[in-house]
Amino acid sequence: MGITKSNLFTEDQNQLAKVAKVLGHPARIAILDVLLTAETCICGDLVEELGLAQATISQHLRELKSVGIIQGNIEGKSVCYCINPEQWQYISHQFTKMFQRFPSSHSDCC
Amino acid sequence: MGITKSNLFTEDQNQLAKVAKVLGHPARIAILDVLLTAETCICGDLVEELGLAQATISQHLRELKSVGIIQGNIEGKSVCYCINPEQWQYISHQFTKMFQRFPSSHSDCC
DNA sequence: TTTTATAATCGTAATATTGCAATATATAAT
DNA sequence: ATTATATATTGCAATATTACGATTATAAAA
Numbered sequence: 210m211g212i213t214k215s216n217l218f219t220e221d222q223n224q225l226a227k228v229a230k231v232l233g234h235p236a237r238i239a240i241l242d243v244l245l246t247a248e249t250c251i252c253g254d255l256v257e258e259l260g261l262a263q264a265t266i267s268q269h270l271r272e273l274k275s276v277g278i279i280q281g282n283i284e285g286k287s288v289c290y291c292i293n294p295e296q297w298q299y300i301s302h303q304f305t306k307m308f309q310r311f312p313s314s315h316s317d318c319c
Numbered sequence: 320m321g322i323t324k325s326n327l328f329t330e331d332q333n334q335l336a337k338v339a340k341v342l343g344h345p346a347r348i349a350i351l352d353v354l355l356t357a358e359t360c361i362c363g364d365l366v367e368e369l370g371l372a373q374a375t376i377s378q379h380l381r382e383l384k385s386v387g388i389i390q391g392n393i394e395g396k397s398v399c400y401c402i403n404p405e406q407w408q409y410i411s412h413q414f415t416k417m418f419q420r421f422p423s424s425h426s427d428c429c
Numbered sequence: 430t431t432t433t434a435t436a437a438t439c440g441t442a443a444t445a446t447t448g449c450a451a452t453a454t455a456t457a458a459t
Numbered sequence: 460a461t462t463a464t465a466t467a468t469t470g471c472a473a474t475a476t477t478a479c480g481a482t483t484a485t486a487a488a489a
Contacts, residue, residue, distance in 0.1 A: 211444030239400030
């Protein structure tokens with residue numbers, strides 16, 4: 210086994226899970242933290258900021274790009290990464306929609 | 320390797336990533352969907368609703384419980400699962416806080 | 430007590446993820 | 460053209476996850 214049975218679930222469920230999975234690593238949250246904090250877009254300084262090898266950072270960046278939440282633009286011999294505004298909003302909305310389905314005024318159930 | 324270097328990151332980053340990781344599987348999103356939809360708390364009907372084996376569902380439930388987002392109460396010989404209101408709110412707030420750090424009126428950067 | 434029903438746990442195979450060194454690629458500088 | 464710098468990709472070892480059959484634990488029912 211070891212393979213997720215995506216066919217059992219809806220498109221929405223698979224998509225939300227995929228984004229959550231990408232957010233499910235502290236290095237990737239840390240990368241987003243850096244991109245959110247820096248007023249200007251940070252490039253490969255990420256390798257110095259976080260204490261991971263260059264190859265590892267590059268891999269995490271690729272995963273973040275895979276769900277479109279960040280984008281990278283080549284700038285000379287380095288690459289400038291930043292949040293992708295549209296996709297950030299979209300993903301934010303998807304999570305918010307789910308969280309809001311549970312009324313905040315809900316007493317304990319079973 | 321294969322082991323996440325949690326020591327490199329902040330407590331907040333590790334915690335948010337941990338919750339996101341738990342949400343990062345469609346079966347677990349589907350379980351939350353069921354719990355959000357059912358007006359009353361659903362128990363092991365989850366096994367029938369989703370098409371996964373009982374052992375697999377039980378494992379996913381344990382992971383959801385591990386971050387406190389759901390709770391299970393023994394009811395006779397079955398177990399009633401439901402959303403944990405306080406933790407749901409807390410987790411919702413953590414995600415919202417992160418998403419709101421990026422101003423919605425942000426033009427493309429680099 | 431024995432049986433039945435429900436859910437958790439154990440053991441295990443298949444697959445995925447994490448991390449890094451080494452290498453490849455691409456652009457800038459000399 | 461050669462060298463230096465920055466990033467991506469490849470290959471691989473260690474570890475984690477997914478899924479399920481088999482077993483165990485618990486409690487209701489007979």
